[in-house]
Amino acid sequence: LIYDSFAQYLVTEKGYDKELLNITPESLDFCCKGLVFDFEDGNFLKLAEDGTVLRASHGTKSMTSEEILETYGRREWKHFSAVSGMLSCSAKYYLYDNYFDLPGALLCARVVDSLDQHDGQKKYDFWKDMVAAIQHNYKMSAFKENCGTYFPGVKNDPDKYLQRCPESVKKWLKQLKNAGKILLLITSSHSDYCRLLCEHILGHDFEDFFDIVITNALKPGFFSHTPNQRxxxxxENDEEQEALLSLDKPGWYSQGNAIHLYELLKKMTGKLDPKVVYFGDSMHSDIFPARHYSNWETVFILEELLGDKVVVPAETESEPLEKKGKYEGHSPEAPYSVSKQWGSFFTDSLPGLGNAEETLLSTWSCKCISTYSTIAIPSLEAIADLPLDYRFTRFSSNNSATAGYYPSPPRVLLPAEESVSVK
Incomplete structure (x- = not known):
């Protein structure tokens, strides 16, 4: 649906090739989190933690090791310092780091293919049209006006696009609230769309689960901006009203900033330094800014952990069976599959020539997880059955790159980690 929303706009409003509207299930294999799109060259890149290029494609077509070495060498990619400073987009590139964005990556790649075929371009200048497509479909008034393709699609058939929340997660939210925790929902979606989603996913009483709901939060700016700026x-009736000088009580608000929110949390808890644990699935919009600007604890929801065979650590005395979470001891059905074109989200081998021995490197995306997340989990369901006082191991506990993965690290990260510790 997201792909169609953008493609329809490019074809009908901007005159792009109608072929973009046809999409095969196989082509979705191109979608892989953590890719950077270099606008000018029309290339998608998978970066190592040191900024070198591990894999690349021109449009949808994979580049060979020779082409990668010829184009990028073994040096840091030219915009890596900006990317690693967590600027997810600039006039030169865009970082695809969550599933909501990813269909746009496939569309951009196919636009490059199409332009190559018809115009033989060397430099590309279509990103402004993609931005226009995004604006058209997602602007604040789009839901109310039934504008674009996306919102009408979800409204007409929510069951097709939305999964209902598992009972175990609802029960967990209630347990947290009953234990005196303050629950917040912070989303960049506008209030009308948020309401549709939550009513469908959690039920019509969804507001009872949360003390504070913040919509149109415009993350990551919610964390980085000052109260004056945001x-x-x-x-009122999903229309934003006048700006507030401070937050005085729990409720439903729009926009805002983490500083005023934290002041309210101090007031509500009666504590000078209340601890906030923030769950999110976007490194750029959720995890990095919440950690970097607000110093909150961060739980990264990472579906890629589901694509991995779950390695169950040996029983430890400190963890009796009744404290086992949902996914320990048996592999879940993997709803997530590893992209054949891009390989593992966590590691990859350096492009080598001929018979050169392959060097396995962590990806930049993988490095970010252990740097900015307190822990990483495959889903909320994976922890919903654990006791509220369950003690997770943090990434920072022994400066381990794998300690914070629950229920266990991705298999691809284990051998390297173990061989390092043996030395």
């Missing part, structure tokens, strides 16, 4: 606003 004040909270009240809502």
């Amino acid at each position: 004040p909270f606003r009240t809502l």
